[in-house]
Amino acid sequence: MTCRTTAIGLALAASLLAAPAFAGVIGTNVPAQPITAERIAQLPAAQQPAWKAYLERSIAQGKADRAALAAELKPGEVAPPPPPTGHGDGGMPLDKDAAWYGSPEARHVADVIVSFQTPAGGWSKNQDRTGAPRLPGQPWASDNNSKHLSEADFDAARDPKWGYVGTLDNNATITEMRFLAKVSRQTPGQDGDVYRQSFLKGVxxxxxxxxPNGGWPQVWPLQGGYHDAITYNDNAVSEAAYLLTEVSEAKPxxxxxxxxxxxKAGAAARKGREVIVASQIRVNGKPTIWGQQADPFTLAPVAGRNFEPAALSTGESADLLFYLMQLPDPTPAEVAAVHAGVAWMKRAAIMGWEWTGKGDPDGRHLIEKPGAGPIWSRYYSVDGRPVFGERDKTLRDNANELSRERRDGYSWYGSQPSKIIRLYETGWAKRHPET
Known part of the structure; x- marks a missing residue:
């Protein structure tokens, strides 16, 4: 695709680092477009059948999920409340000694995981799996609605009572599957069959x-909005591809x-790798890094939440570069993608500035500090200038002008690319020289 840069045409004023006096509002964030029949009808004829089938499958599965939940209750019976909201990978450690996964404690977590698996085969997010198993008629998902919604908010659910059913967000589904596989390995025979069948349903x-092009959305069955985009946030694509690769190789x-x-898992993983390379953003014909999420049809970067612009994203790109650098058999295209991505990261490094002030009365802010760095902005425009967003959808070129809530509530700067550059320079580049 050659049009990927058009979606990040942010008309920026001077950046904070270049000219602080001209900092201010530089634009308005626009929402990502969902997958619809109308958009599919605009695709080249050869691509339409696969996407039509995909959308139909999603719609049918969404209806089946809702019908299955309704069927668990008798007429007039009140559904149990949603499970309490937890955090991240609650209760599903993947780094214990192998024997622990055969313990009653691990088996309980696995039983809870199985009970919350949706009919589609996925899981929702932000739940503590050490709690009680799901009750008949109880929703599979916690209350995942944002507490900061504004009018026409990008994060507003089409159905507030039916969100993230299921998802790859916050490492959901992938973590449940890996945990089940570990428990099943320590539970041979019939006792472990329930965990193995649940894992296969997850596959x-x-x-x-x-x-059809190899990407994965954040939520499936589809939920609309930015959730329908190819999701690099939280490593959704790379973690799905990595897990399916291990499945294809029959790891223990x-x-x-x-x-x-x-x-089938191996073929899907290869397609996932292909879309990563295909969606690397090109500026003036040269590959750079990736967006936080990409449009499923054009592969152009698209916005996430109100404050997450369609821009080059260093955090997700560092994760993608790490994934590509771990591949034992990178293709020439993947090797070239890594070289280009690391080169861009080196050029974008910010020296002599520090993102500091966590817990301070005035909150976080960027200050000039000799010898500090390197750090990177979370987002960059196509011309390499940092860009920041507010909940009101305004885009700015100065993080210090953001509201206190947004300065303290989001990782606008980080040093994650440093690790990638070290890995690149201390070994990977020597094993895979540029051609």
């Missing part, structure tokens, strides 16, 4: 949720997976 979920935790499923 089918990943295969069903994958776009996944040795029970049938050969035909392993073959």
């Amino acid at each position: 089918r979920y990943l295969l069903d949720a994958q776009f 935790d996944f040795a029970f997976v049938p050969a035909d499923v392993r073959a």
Whole structure:
């Protein structure tokens, strides 16, 4: 695709680092477009059948999920309240000694995981899996509605009572699957069959949720808005591809997976790798890094929440570069993508400035500090200038002008690319020289 830069045509004034006196509002964030029949009808004819089938599958599965939940209750019976909201990967450690996964404690977590698996095969997010198993008629998802919604908010759910059912956001679904595989390996025979069957259902979920071009959305069945975009946030695409690669290779935790499923998993993982390379943003014909999420059809970067612009995103790009650098068999295109991405990161490094003030009365802010750095802005425009967003959708070129809530509530600067550059310079580049 050659049009990926057009979606980040942000008309920026001078950046903070270049000319603080001219800092201010530089634009307004625009929402990502969902996958619809109307958009599919505008695609080249050869691409339309696969996307039509995909959308139909999503719609049908969404209806099936809702019907299955309703069928669990008798007429007039009141549904139990949603499960309490937890955080991240609550209760599902993946770094314990192998024997622990055969313990009653681990088996309980696995039983809870199985109980919250949706009919589609995925899981929702932000739940503590050490709690009670799901009750009949109880929603699969917690209350995931934002507490900061404004009018026409990008994060507003189409159905407030039905959000993130299921999702790859916040490492959901992937973590549940990996935990189940570890428990099943320590639970041979019939006692472990329930965990193995749940894992296989999860694999089918990943295969069903994958776009025809190899990407994965944040939520499937589709939820609309930016959730329908190819999601690099929280490593959704790379973690799905990595897990499916391990499944295809029959790694010890996944040795029970049938050969035909392993073959499908391997093919899906390869498509995931291909879309990563294809969606690397090009500026003036030269590859740079990636957006936080990409339009499923054009592969152009698109906005996320109100304050997350369609821009080059260093955090997600660092994760993607790390994933590509771990591949044992990178293609020439993947090697070239890494070289280009690291080169861009080096050029974008900010020296002599520090993002500081956590817990201070005035909140976080950027200050000039000799010898500090390197740090990177979370987002950059196509011309390499930092860009920041507010909840009111305004885009700014000065993080210090953001509201206190947004300065303290988001990682506008970070040093994550430093690790990638070190890995690149201390070994990877030597093993994979530029051609």
